[in-house]
Amino acid sequence: MTVDTMKQIETEKMVINFGPSHPATHGTLRIILELDGEKVLKATPEIGYLHSGFEKLGEHLDYNQYITITDRMNYLSPLCNNVAYALSAEKLMDIEVPKRAQYIRVLMCELSRIADHLLAVGMQAVDLGAMTVFLYGFRLREDIYDLFEMATGTRLTTSYTRVGGLMRDLPEGFDKAVLQLLPNVVNVVDDIETLLNKNRIWHQRTKGVGVITKEDAISYGISGPQARASGIDWDIREKEPYSRYDDFDFDVIIGLNGDVFDRYLVRMEEIRQSIKICYQTLDKMPEGEVNIDADSGYILPPMDEVYNSIEGLIYHFENIMPNRGMEPPIGEAYVPTESPNGELGFYIVSDGTRTPYRVRTRPPSLINYSIFSKIIEGHMIADVVAILGSLNIIAGELDR
Amino acid sequence: MFLQNLITKVTEQFSDSILDTTEFRGETVLHIKGECVLEVLEVLKSEGFHFLADLTAVDNLEMGGFERYSVVYHLLNHGNGERLVVKAYVPENNPNLPSVESLWKTADWQEREVYDLFGITFDGHPNLIRIMNPDDFKGHPLRKDYPRIGKGERKDFPIVERNIGTKIGRSES
Numbered sequence: 278m279t280v281d282t283m284k285q286i287e288t289e290k291m292v293i294n295f296g297p298s299h300p301a302t303h304g305t306l307r308i309i310l311e312l313d314g315e316k317v318l319k320a321t322p323e324i325g326y327l328h329s330g331f332e333k334l335g336e337h338l339d340y341n342q343y344i345t346i347t348d349r350m351n352y353l354s355p356l357c358n359n360v361a362y363a364l365s366a367e368k369l370m371d372i373e374v375p376k377r378a379q380y381i382r383v384l385m386c387e388l389s390r391i392a393d394h395l396l397a398v399g400m401q402a403v404d405l406g407a408m409t410v411f412l413y414g415f416r417l418r419e420d421i422y423d424l425f426e427m428a429t430g431t432r433l434t435t436s437y438t439r440v441g442g443l444m445r446d447l448p449e450g451f452d453k454a455v456l457q458l459l460p461n462v463v464n465v466v467d468d469i470e471t472l473l474n475k476n477r478i479w480h481q482r483t484k485g486v487g488v489i490t491k492e493d494a495i496s497y498g499i500s501g502p503q504a505r506a507s508g509i510d511w512d513i514r515e516k517e518p519y520s521r522y523d524d525f526d527f528d529v530i531i532g533l534n535g536d537v538f539d540r541y542l543v544r545m546e547e548i549r550q551s552i553k554i555c556y557q558t559l560d561k562m563p564e565g566e567v568n569i570d571a572d573s574g575y576i577l578p579p580m581d582e583v584y585n586s587i588e589g590l591i592y593h594f595e596n597i598m599p600n601r602g603m604e605p606p607i608g609e610a611y612v613p614t615e616s617p618n619g620e621l622g623f624y625i626v627s628d629g630t631r632t633p634y635r636v637r638t639r640p641p642s643l644i645n646y647s648i649f650s651k652i653i654e655g656h657m658i659a660d661v662v663a664i665l666g667s668l669n670i671i672a673g674e675l676d677r
Numbered sequence: 678m679f680l681q682n683l684i685t686k687v688t689e690q691f692s693d694s695i696l697d698t699t700e701f702r703g704e705t706v707l708h709i710k711g712e713c714v715l716e717v718l719e720v721l722k723s724e725g726f727h728f729l730a731d732l733t734a735v736d737n738l739e740m741g742g743f744e745r746y747s748v749v750y751h752l753l754n755h756g757n758g759e760r761l762v763v764k765a766y767v768p769e770n771n772p773n774l775p776s777v778e779s780l781w782k783t784a785d786w787q788e789r790e791v792y793d794l795f796g797i798t799f800d801g802h803p804n805l806i807r808i809m810n811p812d813d814f815k816g817h818p819l820r821k822d823y824p825r826i827g828k829g830e831r832k833d834f835p836i837v838e839r840n841i842g843t844k845i846g847r848s849e850s
Contacts, residue, residue, distance in 0.1 A: 325809040332794075333818055337825055368702055495755075498729055498783030509755070516758050608701040611751060611762070613730065620730060624749070628740045639731040639751070647786040676809060 288313055295661060297326050303400055304672025308649075308661065315658050320650045324643075327676040335636030339602055340366045340440045341577075343636065347623075348434040350638060351674040353396055354389035354617050355435045356425070361614040363438035364519055365623040369610035370440065370603070372575060378442045378567040379521045384455070384558040385428070385437060386520075387551040391462055392421045393617035393669075394502075394544040394551075398469065401541065401666030405482050410469050417465045420458055427451060440603070441576040442568030452559050459552050466548050473541070483538035487652045487664035490535060497648040501619025501641055503668060506543045507535030513615040525557045537667040575603050602631035611639075618642055618669055642674040680705060680759050683724055691717055696743050696766065704762055708743060711767035711774035718750065718763065718777055726752035726761055729777070732787035734795045735764075738821040745769035746797055750777070767797060776802040794819040 296307040305326035311319040331350065335343050347358040360382045367374060399414030422432040428447055429435040437444050473479045489499060494507040504511060512529040514522040530546040532539030571578040577596050582589030595601050611624040619641030626635040645668050653664055684707065688695050694713040699706045709717055731751035738745060744766035752761045767774050776799035778784045788799045789808040796817035799805060807814060816823055 325807075325811070328809040330818060333823075333825055371702065493782075495728055496782045498781065500730075511755055609704070609706070609762075610702055611704065611731075611760075613753075613760075622731070624731065624733060624751070626735055626740070634740055635735045637731070637733040637749075643786065643790075644783055647783060651782075 290318065297323075303665075304670065304675070306665070306670060306672060306675070310658065310661070312658060317653050317656055317658055317661065320653045320661070322646065322649055324646070325676055327672045329677065331677040332636055332638065335633055337632060339631045340605070340633065343633070344438060344440075345434065345436045347638075348436055349673055350640070350677060351393075351616065351618060351621070351642070351671045352433060353671060354386075354393040355433065356385040356389040356429075356437055357393075357614065357616040357621065359435060359438040360386055360520065361612065361616065361621045362623045363440055364612040364614060365610050365625050366440045366605075368612050369608060369625055369627055370575060370605045372441050372569060372573070374442050374569060375566050376521065376563045377446075377565045380558050380562050381443060381447060381567065382438065382520050383522060383525070384555060384562075385425075387554045387558070388421055388424060388455070390551045390617045391548050391555075392418045394548050395465070397617070397666070397669040398541060398544050400669075401537075401663065402469075402473065402479075404662040404666050405479070407472065407476075407479065410472055413465050413468055417461060420461065424451070424454055424458065427454060439568070439576060441573065442566075446567045452562070455555060455559060459555055462548065462552055466545060470545055480538065482659075482663055483541060483667075484536060485534075486537045486656060486660050487667060488534065488536045489648060489652060493648060493651070494535070497651075498644045499619070499648060501615065501617070501645070502530075502543045502547060503540055503619065503645050505530060506532035506539040508533055513613050513620060517613060519612055519614055524561065525554045527551075527554050537663050540667040599631075604629065604631070613639075616641060618671065618674070619645055638674070638677055640674045640677060642669075642671045643676075646670050646675060679725075679757060680761065683721070686724075687717060687720060690720065704760070706762045706764055708747075708764050708766065711744070711748065711765045714748070714750075714763070714765040715775040715777060715780075718752075718780060721752060721761065721763070722780055725754045725756055726759075728753040728755055729781040729783055730760070732777075732784055732791065734791045734797055734819075736795060736819065736821045742766065746772050746795060748774060748791060748797060772797040773800060775800045778802055793817070796820065 291312045293310050293312060295310055297305045307323040309321040309323060310317055331346050334346060344359055344362055347362045348355040350358050395414035395418050399411035402410035425435055426432045428451055429437045489507045491508050494504045494509055508531055510529060510531055515529050527550040530543045532543050568576050571592055578589045578592045583593045605627045607627060607629045609626040611622050613620050613622040620639060621641055622639040624637040625633050628634040649668065653661060684698055691713060694710045696708040696710065729750060730753045734746055734748045736746055746767045747764040750763040752763065765774055776788055786808060788802055789805060791797050792805055793807040793809050794817055
């Protein structure tokens with residue numbers, strides 16, 4: 278087609294609605310796309326479809342009750358949310374949980390990270406037409422969820438942590454089950470990388486698409502694998518270790534180009550590092566209690582004591598009755614943690630009563646999503662799903 | 678040490694805008710007046726706190742504070758891993774302060790969220806509209822005087838008039 282004939286074609290700007298219930302949004306997201314042919318001129322994300330007032334609710338629930346709400350934020354890795362909230366509450370109350378509890382938290386967080394990254398990569402692949410990757414990942418994720426079920430009793434809404442420890446210790450045979458699973462993870466990661474790493478279609482769909490530069494990443498507050506893919510050497514597990522992450526040896530994965538392909542590579546390599554951490558936690562797992570002393574007034578006494586001794590019963594009721602309960606000091610605390618999506622932290626303000634005065638979630642999904650309209654500009658409409666998948670937006674956390 | 682020096686420097690530079698400096702559980706909080714937030718954060722950004730980790734607000738109605746609302750900025754220095762919390766206070770009758778969107782793009786959506794949930798307005802924000810709630814929503818839910826369980830929720834919805842069977846569609850017997 279010559280330049281002259283090109284000029285004669287008059288195109289009109291078309292506005293289409295992507296979502297809120299589109300199969301590729303994996304949650305209730307809505308994007309208003311202004312298109313010129315297949316090229317995206319402008320994208321306006323509309324969020325809030327899943328806004329459920331979690332932060333308002335947190336002002337009316339006590340510290341342990343709110344843990345059940347944190348499950349519902351990032352529902353792909355609820356254990357990371359549980360741990361992040363418990364750490365903030367413990368910092369506020371100046372509690373140091375036993376070493377065993379901290380190691381179990383690390384193990385659970387890393388298993389969640391594996392599950393989350395597998396699903397993120399799988400979803401991204403299925404949106405771009407690679408169904409097999411998704412099935413491999415999903416199959417393994419089910420096995421990891423079986424482990425969660427074994428430890429916490431539930432698969433999705435785990436609510437495993439408590440302020441001052443854990444809901445319960447690991448069950449018999451849990452370490453064996455984890456050791457049995459981890460070689461499978463390596464196999465699946467190898468399989469996925471064999472399918473995708475040198476796949477020409479995958480390269481064409483992901484390389485140079487949705488590039489986040491280092492400056493943009495800092496300006497937009499991007500964190501987690503998305504930021505590391507852009508070359509920012511910042512992993513909270515290494516730089517600001519919480520829950521004894523400094524006892525473990527792992528590498529921080531950094532990409533160079535900041536495109537969709539690099540974000541995929543960073544995620545896959547982080548799964549390998551998580552496997553390394555899982556082995557180390559099992560090797561070094563100390564014996565002992567998982568909860569702090571019940572006399573401190575922060576934790577519920579064991580059920581056995583509640584049913585069989587009067588002191589246990591009194592402690593139990595002292596903790597759960599509406600006009601009693603834990604008495605944290607007046608103050609505020611924020612603990613940044615490295616969730617699979619980025620920096621997740623709970624900013625808790627306490628006025629000294631049994632319920633927090635204000636609970637703010639630092640939502641990595643919301644902050645990572647805000648760059649979307651910038652990086653999609655000028656790309657094809659088919660790249661919308663590629664970029665969305667690589668940012669791994671979880672609507673529950675996005676809207677809270 | 679770095680943080681102490683920086684705070685001393687900022688306190689000298691903005692002596693009449695800094696209200697207080699507190700520390701709790703190892704977190705340093707700088708309390709400032711709302712109107713000078715852009716200048717103070719600009720200095721802090723140039724001194725190394727180049728990453729705005731979080732932006733939120735607290736309603737001090739029941740708890741007490743310098744003013745009714747405080748907008749909270751969590752700053753992070755990637756160079757040495759230090760964090761600093763800046764609390765900017767804005768009064769009840771005119772909750773308004775300058776936007777920091779010109780310093781960090783991430784403030785765009787987060788200031789919209791604060792506006793939506795607290796009703797605090799930001800000067801110089803390019804697109805200050807609601808983000809979580811629908812545009813026609815009334816009230817700001819995270820304010821302490823906004824009830825958790827709504828008062829008169831039913832009356833907020835318009836009454837739907839049912840016209841079926843009155844004009845069109847009614848069969849003439």
